[in-house]
Amino acid sequence: MSKKIILGMGFGIIALGIARFFWAPLEEHTHYHANWAIYIDDTRLDLSSDKYMEDISSCYGSEGYVTPESRVHMHLGEQDIVHIHHDGAAWGHLLTNLGFGLGEGFMVFPDGTTLLNNESKRFTYILNGQILTSIHNQLISSSDRMLISYGSGSIDSVLQNQFSKVMSNAAEYNDKTDPATCSGSHEPLPLLDRIKLAFWG
Incomplete structure (x- = not known):
């Protein structure tokens, strides 16, 4: 194999690594948002109490891992916004973290x-x-919009009077920097990690 071919391959690998370095994802953790509400007999269930909120400092464990309690939650009294830190988080996980039991056709409250x-x-x-x-x-x-409704109203009534009131501002939170350690999706990868990602994948 000639020196020109070897040099060409070497330059190609370096160029690819440099390109991947600049195109490598800047975000280290999963973190996005959704909107939701629960209505019982046409009245919204108030979930704004501190007991339903996750402390910001506990979004991630000390090693940066996501715990079952922190993978999906709410913050700062904002009951319209759900913070998701794990791609496998389901609505049942959220309710469990809030102290509720949820299944097909039933809900168990914390009391x-x-x-x-x-x-x-x-x-x-x-x-x-x-x-x-x-x-x-x-x-x-x-950016999901979820309504959980219990009552005697028709589907059309629930859509018109309840689902229409579910907020639709989750996408705005995706573009904001969240406070403290909950800003996972906005944390850049360290330089060495980006270099490793660029050259070794």
């Missing part, structure tokens, strides 16, 4: 109160305008 589908009332789940039969295993995607 033990249980709501069930019956002849007069039922659960309605609406995700981005689509009616679902169950959501506990439904993965949360960026």
Whole structure:
């Protein structure tokens, strides 16, 4: 093999590494947002209390890993915004972290109160305008709008009077820098990690 070919291959590898260095992802952690609300008998369930909020400092463990409690949560009394730190987080995980039990056609509250589908009332789940039969295993995607509703109202009534009130500002939070350690998606990779990613993948 001639020196020109060897040099050409060497320069090609270096050029590819440099290109990948500049194109390598700048973000280290999964972190995006969704909107949601729960309505019981046409009244929104208030989840703005501190007991439903995750402390910002606990978004990540000391080694940067995501714990079951921190992979999906809310902050600072903002009950409209869900913070997601793991691509596998589902709506059932969120409710579990808040102390609720959620399944197809039932919900158990932190105090033990249980709501069930019956002849007069039922659960309605609406995700981005689509009616679902169950959501506990439904993965949360960026900018989702989720409504969990329990009552006797018709689907049309729930869509018009409840789902229409679910906020749609999650995408704005994706573009903001969140406070403290919850700003995972905005944390740049360290220089050495970017070099490793560029040349070794």
